[in-house]
Amino acid sequence: xxxxxxxxxxxxxTILKAASEIFIEKGFNGARMQxxxxxxxxxxxxxxxxxRSKDKLFRAVFSKVFQRLMDGLISVFEGNMxxxxxxxxxxxxxxxxxxxxxxxPVFILNELQRDPNIVxxxxxxxRLEKVxxxxxxxxxxxxxxxxxxxxxxxxxxxxxxxxxxAFPYAAKPLxxxxxxxxxxxxxxxMEARKDGLADFVIQSIKA
Amino acid sequence: xxxxxxxxxxxxxTILKAASEIFIEKGFNGARMQxxxxxxxxxxxxxxxxxRSKDKLFRAVFSKVFQRLMDGLISVFEGNMxxxxxxxxxxxxxxxxxxxxxxxPVFILNELQRDPNIVxxxxxxxRLEKVxxxxxxxxxxxxxxxxxxxxxxxxxxxxxxxxxxAFPYAAKPLxxxxxxxxxxxxxxxMEARKDGLADFVIQSIKA
DNA sequence: TTTATTTTCGACCAGTTGGTTAAACTTAAT
DNA sequence: ATTAAGTTTAACCAACTGGTCGAAAATAAA
Numbered sequence: 001x002x003x004x005x006x007x008x009x010x011x012x013x014t015i016l017k018a019a020s021e022i023f024i025e026k027g028f029n030g031a032r033m034q035x036x037x038x039x040x041x042x043x044x045x046x047x048x049x050x051x052r053s054k055d056k057l058f059r060a061v062f063s064k065v066f067q068r069l070m071d072g073l074i075s076v077f078e079g080n081m082x083x084x085x086x087x088x089x090x091x092x093x094x095x096x097x098x099x100x101x102x103x104x105p106v107f108i109l110n111e112l113q114r115d116p117n118i119v120x121x122x123x124x125x126x127r128l129e130k131v132x133x134x135x136x137x138x139x140x141x142x143x144x145x146x147x148x149x150x151x152x153x154x155x156x157x158x159x160x161x162x163x164x165x166a167f168p169y170a171a172k173p174l175x176x177x178x179x180x181x182x183x184x185x186x187x188x189x190m191e192a193r194k195d196g197l198a199d200f201v202i203q204s205i206k207a
Numbered sequence: 208x209x210x211x212x213x214x215x216x217x218x219x220x221t222i223l224k225a226a227s228e229i230f231i232e233k234g235f236n237g238a239r240m241q242x243x244x245x246x247x248x249x250x251x252x253x254x255x256x257x258x259r260s261k262d263k264l265f266r267a268v269f270s271k272v273f274q275r276l277m278d279g280l281i282s283v284f285e286g287n288m289x290x291x292x293x294x295x296x297x298x299x300x301x302x303x304x305x306x307x308x309x310x311x312p313v314f315i316l317n318e319l320q321r322d323p324n325i326v327x328x329x330x331x332x333x334r335l336e337k338v339x340x341x342x343x344x345x346x347x348x349x350x351x352x353x354x355x356x357x358x359x360x361x362x363x364x365x366x367x368x369x370x371x372x373a374f375p376y377a378a379k380p381l382x383x384x385x386x387x388x389x390x391x392x393x394x395x396x397m398e399a400r401k402d403g404l405a406d407f408v409i410q411s412i413k414a
Numbered sequence: 415t416t417t418a419t420t421t422t423c424g425a426c427c428a429g430t431t432g433g434t435t436a437a438a439c440t441t442a443a444t
Numbered sequence: 445a446t447t448a449a450g451t452t453t454a455a456c457c458a459a460c461t462g463g464t465c466g467a468a469a470a471t472a473a474a
Contacts, residue, residue, distance in 0.1 A: 193360075
């Protein structure tokens with residue numbers, strides 16, 4: 001019973017990596033199997049040999065990318081820090097990831113809009129539910145303790161920190177055109193923004 | 208010199224409307240000329256007769272949609288209200304537009320990433336520059352007057368209000384999956400969020 | 415070595431896609 | 445009614461696209 005040819009594992013990885021780059025850059029509809037094969041330096045038939053179809057290959061890519069991003073995010077909320085500290089750590093980690101994988105926000109947003117179902121079976125719902133409820137309860141508790149303003153809704157905190165963190169990367173072309181700057185100036189602004197974000201949120205939710 | 212057949216203006220409009228719906232829903236790469244023709248109830252060759260190519264038709268659509276959105280936004284900043292009032296009005300108007308045209312954020316973000324150049328020649332740069340500089344100056348002035356915190360950067364205010372306003376609509380599938388709700392519950396949350404957004408920002412920038 | 419299994423590839427295919435063409439139809443001015 | 449211009453259509457096409465197939469290498473088992 002032989003299973004492993006050194007080649008196979010390698011090509012499978014090579015394909016996935018090339019596919020990731022192309023899919024993330026051009027989206028599902030814009031990507032071409034031939035282009036992925038070229039980037040991987042392999043025959044197009046090989047992509048189908050290993051991943052059956054474009055759709056399956058795409059799911060493999062999306063799943064990997066999405067899960068990596070989510071795991072990082074969710075783990076921040078699993079600690080038992082104060083809400084303020086959670087927010088600080090969240091921004092710090094999230095910004096770091098986003099600076100490295102700049103194209104992920106638009107990619108994920110767009111593909112999720114194209115087919116919201118790709119995400120099904122990709123969420124560990126029980127883990128998610130647990131994280132959500134404990135984080136929301138912690139917010140409620142700190143409201144009672146007079147740390148957080150009464151009028152603040154847990155949901156809003158969540159949506160707002162996500163928005164402030166991810167949107168600018170998705171909207172890079174818009175923002176740069178809008179304020180008339182070039183790419184590097186944009187990332188300078190993002191860099192400078194980074195540290196102020198947590199304060200921005202905390203300032204508006206603290207009692 | 209004949210120029211206007213009643214039909215022509217009508218079909219041109221019909222095509223643009225159908226094209227808008229399809230392009231916004233599926234993006235440039237996902238849209239099919241045949242599908243647009245079907246939706247318009249016309250022959251595919253007509254699309255080419257009026258708009259020459261898929262690309263030109265797309266630009267006509269994007270330009271119209273983008274300009275309508277931008278005009279609304281920019282005009283808010285052109286008034287000479289206080290910064291706080293400007294923020295309040297901005298959210299109020301922007302949210303209204305976004306609730307009506309829910310698919311615009313992802314569409315614009317994605318197409319702009321696909322080809323950042325489509326937006327060139329679509330900005331009235333002088334108007335934009337004027338708006339930007341007067342708004343930023345107003346912020347600086349209110350900082351001097353002790354209304355706004357010294358540490359706040361004008362750029363950040365701009366990026367933050369845009370993020371808070373637009374991101375949730377772009378991330379609808381993500382958010383609904385994340386917190387396990389359905390579509391109508393999502394728009395309930397958006398509705399409830401609307402009024403608190405301005406306060407959220409003002410609270411964190413006020414001195 | 416021989417045999418069986420997995421991996422790689424060139425060539426090919428059927429369906430789709432954006433785009434074209436030539437002819438027919440409308441409209442309204444002469 | 446004739447003409448001329450714009451409008452609409454069906455049929456068509458070349459290029460592309462995801463996917464398949466059979467054969468050839470490569471690898472490991474016998």
